[in-house]
Amino acid sequence: MAESAIAHDHGVSHDAHASSTGLSNNKMGMWMFLGSECLLFGGLISTYMLYRGRVSSGPQPNNIFDIPFTSVSSFILLMSSLTMVLAVSSAQRKDDRNTNLWLTITALLGATFVGGQVYEFTAFYREGLGFTTSLFGSSFYALTGFHGVHVSVGIIMLIALVGMLRNNRIPGDKAEVVELIGLYWHFVDIIWIIIFTLVYLIPS
């Protein structure tokens, strides 16, 4: 009993990954981060909801949104969640080849989504909606731009992960690292699920 207690104390004091819950600290940290991100996007979404009708000059939301185009973008991001979860599944089976394949496809789908967003922003700007044109424009670009930055960061993490997996430079549990980045990726997907409905499909 005493030996066990000493061993336990030893484990707690010297093993950075040990926790009183028996759960991974990294995963716990990621979920806390995602919980806090809800507050960030909650603020941006509610600000948009408040200001979307405030169009002093420039185009109205319903006049510039291209729903068929954005629907395809949304579908692409949704399918990237499937490829991401398949990458996590492959990593848990220690199938490095398929893990790399699904991660690469996920990054490509994410890049397609961001490319679509850049195209959409360019089209809106040409139609007269700048960042300072109206409160609607400011809140729209702030919300969707922040989301786009999150997707871009996710793509960078995916590319870095593929490189590290190929060079076998991931210390510890590879599957957990893939899962953590997967959690981030799915989070940007669920935020887009909300944005797509509240911003694009529900008219102001």
Place this chain on the structure above:
Amino acid sequence: MSTATTHAEATENHEVEHHGLSDKQYIVIALILAALTAIEVSTYYVDFGPFFMPVLLILMVIKFVIVVSYFMHLKFDNKIFSYLFYAGLLLAVAVYCGFLATFKFFLKQG
């Protein structure tokens, strides 16, 4: 000995954390999500009348819960992760509903 036991327990916990669905089941879930998205997009073309807003909001919540539960594995993972995430989410919803209410957002919509 006890260190080995601790390690074995940690491995066991780890395996419990990692159980989920098969690849085929993930694909079926993705197809369901795609179908729900198609219904959402159809509201742009078809007049749903008074059901327009409720249908969109319900579909949004269903898609959100499916991704969080199955793709993010919250349904199978330890409940602590669910509490951490949903605490943040509920706090955000409560704070920003309060924020919007102070600007009479919901009265305007009604």
